[in-house]
Amino acid sequence: MTYNSPLYLFAFFPLVLAAYYISPQRHRSRVLLLASYIFFYSISGKLLIYLLLSTLLIHHTGLWLDHCRSEEKKELAVTQDKKASKAVFAKKRRHILWFGIGFQLGILLLLKYSNFFVSNLNDVMNLFSLKSILPATHFVVPIGISFYTLQAVSYLVDVYYEKIKPDDNLERLALYLAFFPTLMEGPISRYSQVAESLYEGKQIQYKNLTYGLQRILWGLFKKLIIADRLNPLVESIFNTPGNYSGITIIIGAVLYTFQLYADFSGCIDMTIGAGEILGVTIPENFRQPFFAKTASEFWRRWHITLGTWLKDYVFYPISLTKFGKKLGKKSREKFGKHLGQVLSTSLPLFGVWMANGFWHGTGWHYIFFGMYYLAIILFENLTEPAVVTLTNALHINRERIPYRIFQTVKLLIIVFIGELFFAARSLSQGFQMFASIFTGFNWSVLTDGSLLKLGVSIQDFFAVFFGLVTLLIVGVIHERGISIRDRISTWRMPARFGFLYAAIIVVLILGAYGEGYLPVKLIYAGF
Structure with missing residues (x-):
């Protein structure tokens, strides 16, 4: 059952709306939660257990973080050495946070990526004539695990930094993680954005x-x-x-x-x-991604919620580490403001684009896809002052239609090449396809009817x-x-x-x- 299937459109969703509409307001969230679990089960069956375990763990980890902070306040009220106590409790909270994140990401890595790691490790061992001892294991992956895992991680991090209060209502948190319209493909919502309205059970207007x-x-x-x-x-x-x-x-x-x-x-x-x-x-x-002018703007318009998640939970944390701050300061001192800024952001951007590529799937072509955009964006950032200087010198108005057309064509070429590697079945296939553009170009396929033999008609x-x-x-x-x-x-x-x-x-x-x-x-x- 998918969102465009007749079963969903003409049976499941209308029945959910009918049950929601006739239910008392206090029970509507339960209607949605039950519908979400039925939807999940219809696709992934008994793998629903993973979502239930994740929900319970995230719920209790959030409360554990809150309890730790309460204990800290009590301790600070009576202790003389407040600095030492704060350090102890800060360390304890970090351990709790990493326990919760580690559990969530551990399940994701085990189910989705373990075979990728094992096969690559075996390949490395074979290079050194060592016997491969790790068997490849194929797990069945629950639907939506990549999406609800990121939502769970964002919830824990936001609780840790006190951006939100931990929810003592298990039902509300469960609905946030399992809400059936967002389960298969997102978007990746934050708890503060949707949890209250999901649980409120508003009347259908x-x-x-x-x-x-x-x-x-x-x-x-x-x-x-x-x-x-x-x-x-x-x-x-x-x-x-x-x-x-x-x-x-x-x-x-x-x-x-x-x-x-x-x-x-x-x-x-x-x-x-x-x-x-x-x-x-x-x-x-x-938000109309193909109207963007640059690759970085394109990604601010495409899969926006993944981009903002990576910015908030990968880019900024790396930037704000001691090493990240030191790198930024040294880079600006040695290379100047612009080049130093580009160099200082290269490390967190590497983390962002490695995570972006790896999140999409278990293949080197996905990682290459991430590194491809990393290189493009760093190049754009690096050359922007030179482009401004050149266009000013040539009296080119960057807001006029001719230049905008140039920017659009350039961006489309970048995007099409990126998607070629993204859609390829492997990295080697991606390079072979890319090479064929230059070595096997043949205009005749546009006129000889070849395209109509690929499963599509003129209609x-x-x-x-x-x-x-x-x-x-x-x-x-x-x-x-x-x-x-x-x-x-x-x-x-x-x-x-x-x-x-x-x-x-x-x-x-x-x-x-x-x-x-x-x-x-x-x-x-x-x-």
């Missing part, structure tokens, strides 16, 4: 219902018309890249990028729409083109700060309902489903 349904429909538009129709072509190219010329590889990388965006952002639209209906404001995860291409143009138009409107839904809400009722029915008909006619189409899994659910 007409505006929330209509806005939520519109957002879900927009997500289905992206998923069914763009992502799912492109899937056969993308899979054909990336499964057997050696069969295709360089131009086909380029087309595959470009279309995979659009497929990934439509699939992931479409799922997030469905998630946010479900939250809107229930009166829960789920954080946005995308599929027309539907995708229509979807992408619609996506572009909506993106331009949103980039100008205009809310389409707010504008629609001012229309008279016949016009509003006519527009809604037209949108439904478009999805029904152009969506990829039914005979001849296989159900396509949500891409980010695999991460």
Whole structure:
């Protein structure tokens, strides 16, 4: 069961809404929690035990941290050596925090990454003619573990730094970690953002219902018309890249990028729409990323909640260590303000992009993907003063359309190359595909009908083109700060309902489903 499946759309979610609506307010959070566990069980079965164990541990670890701080206050009220007592309790709290984080990350590493570590360690041992003694073990990974693990870690860290109070209500914390619309693909919410509204059990309002349904429909538009129709072509190219010329590889990388965006952002639209209906404001995860000017801005607009999580829980902690502070000071003293700043941020950025690549999956191509963006962003930061000087000297207005087009084309090339390696089945395959762009380029595939032999028809291409143009138009409107839904809400009722029915008909006619189409899994659910 996924967010775009008929079982979810026409049975599970409507039944949850009906049960939520008729339940007394004090029981609505329990309806959502039960629905979340049923949803989890429908996909991962008995692996639900991992989520339950994580929830119990995070709950008790948060209370343990709070109890430790209470004990510290009592001790400080009677002790003479307050400095020593503070040091003792600070150390104890750090140990508690790392115990909770270690348990969470340990489960994630064991289930998701153990085979990666074992296989690579065995490869190293074979290089030195040593016998491989570690057996490869394949674990079944619970759905959403990468997402709820990051939420659990953020909760513990925020409790540790007293940004939030530890929740003594196990039910509320459990719902925060397991809420079914965010379970498969996020976004990665913070406890302070959603926990209270999830537990509050607000009445379903007409505006929330209509806005939520519109957002879900927009997500289905992206998923069914763009992502799912492109899937056969993308899979054909990336499964057997050696069969295709360089131009086909380029087309595959470009279309995979659009497929990934439509699939992931479409799922997030469905998630946010479900939250809107229930009166829960789920954080946005995308903000027109292809309108960005630089790679760093692109990542501030793409998978926003992962980026902010890495900034808050990886970048800043590394920057604020004694070594990080010392590195920053020495770099600025020796190399000047700009170069020193770039050098001092290189270490925390390395941590961020290593974590970003590793979080996405168990393969060297994911780690390369992270290092690729690290190199691009550091290069952009390093050369920015030179670019400003050069454009000023040439009297180039960086806000004018020609320069903006140059920036957009440059960014798209960077993104397409990154997604080529991201979608490759291995790092070596990624390099082979990239090399084929320069060694096996053949324009004839654009005219000889080869692309129509990759599982897509001319009708599929027309539907995708229509979807992408619609996506572009909506993106331009949103980039100008205009809310389409707010504008629609001012229309008279016949016009509003006519527009809604037209949108439904478009999805029904152009969506990829039914005979001849296989159900396509949500891409980010695999991460």
